[in-house]
Amino acid sequence: MKLRVGHLYPDYLNIYADRxxxxxxxxxxxxxGLELDVAAIGPGDEVxxxxxxxxxxxxxxxxxxxxxxxxxxAKGPALREAVAEGVAVLAVCGGYQLLGxxxxxxYGSELLGAGVLPLHTVAGERRMIGDVLLDCExxxxxSETVAGFENHAGRTFLDEGAEPLGxxxxxxxxxxxxxxxxxxxxxxxxxxxxxxxxxxxPWLADWLLAQAVAHASGGEPPVFEPLDDRLEAEAHxxxxxxxxARGGKF
Amino acid sequence: xxxxxxxxxxxxxxxxxxxAGRGGGTTIPGKILATLDPGSVSTLAARLPRGTAAISxxxxxxxxxxxxxxxxxxxxxxxxxxxxxxxxxxxASTLIEARDAELxxxxxxxxxxxxxxxxxxxxxxxxxxLFRDQLDRYGExxxxxxxxxxxxxxxxxxxxxxxNADDPQVGDLAVSRPGSVTFGIDDPxxxxxxxxxxxxxxxxxRCGTPYVYAAAYVGHLGDYRCPACGHARPPLDIAARxxxxxxxxxxxxDLVTPEDIRRVRVGLPGLYNVYNALAAAxxxxxxxxxxxxxxxxxxxxxxxFGRAERIDVGSRQLLLLLIKNPAGANEVVRTVxxxxxxxxxxxxxxxxxADGRDVSWIWDVDFExxxxxxxxxxxxxxxxxxxxxxxxxxxxxxxxxxIVPELGAALDRGLELTPEGxxxxxxxxxxxxxxxxxxxxxxxxARQYWERAA
Numbered sequence: 001m002k003l004r005v006g007h008l009y010p011d012y013l014n015i016y017a018d019r020x021x022x023x024x025x026x027x028x029x030x031x032x033g034l035e036l037d038v039a040a041i042g043p044g045d046e047v048x049x050x051x052x053x054x055x056x057x058x059x060x061x062x063x064x065x066x067x068x069x070x071x072x073x074a075k076g077p078a079l080r081e082a083v084a085e086g087v088a089v090l091a092v093c094g095g096y097q098l099l100g101x102x103x104x105x106x107y108g109s110e111l112l113g114a115g116v117l118p119l120h121t122v123a124g125e126r127r128m129i130g131d132v133l134l135d136c137e138x139x140x141x142x143s144e145t146v147a148g149f150e151n152h153a154g155r156t157f158l159d160e161g162a163e164p165l166g167x168x169x170x171x172x173x174x175x176x177x178x179x180x181x182x183x184x185x186x187x188x189x190x191x192x193x194x195x196x197x198x199x200x201x202p203w204l205a206d207w208l209l210a211q212a213v214a215h216a217s218g219g220e221p222p223v224f225e226p227l228d229d230r231l232e233a234e235a236h237x238x239x240x241x242x243x244x245a246r247g248g249k250f
Numbered sequence: 251x252x253x254x255x256x257x258x259x260x261x262x263x264x265x266x267x268x269x270a271g272r273g274g275g276t277t278i279p280g281k282i283l284a285t286l287d288p289g290s291v292s293t294l295a296a297r298l299p300r301g302t303a304a305i306s307x308x309x310x311x312x313x314x315x316x317x318x319x320x321x322x323x324x325x326x327x328x329x330x331x332x333x334x335x336x337x338x339x340x341x342a343s344t345l346i347e348a349r350d351a352e353l354x355x356x357x358x359x360x361x362x363x364x365x366x367x368x369x370x371x372x373x374x375x376x377x378x379x380l381f382r383d384q385l386d387r388y389g390e391x392x393x394x395x396x397x398x399x400x401x402x403x404x405x406x407x408x409x410x411x412x413x414n415a416d417d418p419q420v421g422d423l424a425v426s427r428p429g430s431v432t433f434g435i436d437d438p439x440x441x442x443x444x445x446x447x448x449x450x451x452x453x454x455x456r457c458g459t460p461y462v463y464a465a466a467y468v469g470h471l472g473d474y475r476c477p478a479c480g481h482a483r484p485p486l487d488i489a490a491r492x493x494x495x496x497x498x499x500x501x502x503x504d505l506v507t508p509e510d511i512r513r514v515r516v517g518l519p520g521l522y523n524v525y526n527a528l529a530a531a532x533x534x535x536x537x538x539x540x541x542x543x544x545x546x547x548x549x550x551x552x553x554x555f556g557r558a559e560r561i562d563v564g565s566r567q568l569l570l571l572l573i574k575n576p577a578g579a580n581e582v583v584r585t586v587x588x589x590x591x592x593x594x595x596x597x598x599x600x601x602x603x604a605d606g607r608d609v610s611w612i613w614d615v616d617f618e619x620x621x622x623x624x625x626x627x628x629x630x631x632x633x634x635x636x637x638x639x640x641x642x643x644x645x646x647x648x649x650x651x652x653i654v655p656e657l658g659a660a661l662d663r664g665l666e667l668t669p670e671g672x673x674x675x676x677x678x679x680x681x682x683x684x685x686x687x688x689x690x691x692x693x694x695x696a697r698q699y700w701e702r703a704a
Contacts, residue, residue, distance in 0.1 A: 016608075027645075195609070196610050
């Protein structure tokens, strides 16, 4: 089976090793006999809401984010339609903020986002930087951990009733206060965590691939055969230990 | 009198730190002095009869400063922070230790540059490049550029600024300050066919349109022009032309200055060291060196520690090549692959503050050309498993990756796999490099970094 992946703004949003996430998705898909067809979606390109099974948005520096913000806002309706129809999404850091409703800078002016995720972000004074560990339960009664690194000045606030990606075990999370990190809306995930995110959290890579397969087939997400993830587990353990020892808190 | 007492106290703390085995004691005297008397750094700097010079950049500051020391240090006694302690405390420590120095020569951390410049009021400043580097520590590139812009406007009127025109952000600082001197590479034969993955500063400073490069040399450094508004690389005052790369040994090029042209050979490898040599030549010229002195100094300079250093270890040799951020590591990979195409390497990744706690940058390094030559790689350091993932997800066979987190053991394993008389290529991050050098020194093979001849 071929999975169609749309990588939004790879030339602009690539600050935290986003190609590591794409490499992990590609390889883990190939080991399951799935082919990933990754296409770049740049400024001015149309988004076909039915044209992708998985969308990826990475993080950028402020300047690059500001350059593409108007474009992603213009793509908002098509992206919202895609998510409503069950496309899998991973948005990291700047991409996470840009998929929200708006970003309010420190002077109070608001930059419109794509409005895909039920959240908004407000600039803060102190950056939240450090290792992070999360407890996640994307499927009922099935708990997993995510280890990563965060580096953001924005405080992200989820709308009432919106579902976070996970509970913060160590680190700052969305706003340094709520105890939650990221956002999950159906098959869409937004998070501040990079590192990159997927190499040391292979279960999340597999979850995203399974959602993308479900979108492509119109059926249920498959349960994949496990891979030899001993290296991934070791990297996860070191990263989790760093978060416990030195994860950020105010 | 008070300053004299403080100096004595601070100096003895540095000796105590070395005696206690706590490293080189290269920052402790400065920290003590800065605490006792924050104004003392300015006072000590102002005592130097020939003033001070400061060098800042993401990549190449240590090498550039070593080259300047080789050029001007022959005729002038220097206070030089050659061990790489490049924050305010390191500059202060160097000033304390160098009692009869005439000229201060300081490499300065890019984040600390504004404060150091305010305190030492340098006679000449050299600004080299800005790449994404340790985002957890420095923040985003744009923020450093913003602080540099403010620092440059605050420099004393008489301060000479030399700047790399091939970096849009840095070259623009020279354009904004009349009388500045620009340097850059003018040799399209050395250009890369495309910008590297995850290049920085590739959108026009003025209007945000992607620059078009007539030639891209190292990362985003090159001959750029905005097709929309015309913002372009400023004219070069000092340039390198007709460059030849001699493997891992040296580079040679025509050093073109407003006065004359001279062919020089520098015993450092890779195109990135042409930039370091240009920076050193431009700064030395601003300090009054003649072209003959510049050429002689460049040709005689030893490599800065760990940057491209060979150490004999019994009947084998180590080649140490520091990696610390994507742009620098890409150049190391390119140089080592073109020169030697090694079949074995030790790569060591630590995540202390000086390395960057966030290790995601290894995914932005183009390791792939190196992996194509390697038959086996030993990964080491506190984050060895992340390196193993980086390489295996790139398609490198998992059974050809050996994980040996402890550095001494990794070194032993690498040497064991290296035939007698051959060389072992080692790519460590900063603290891994320091630790490897300490291990090798303890075995009696290399001097400690603070023991290098000044």
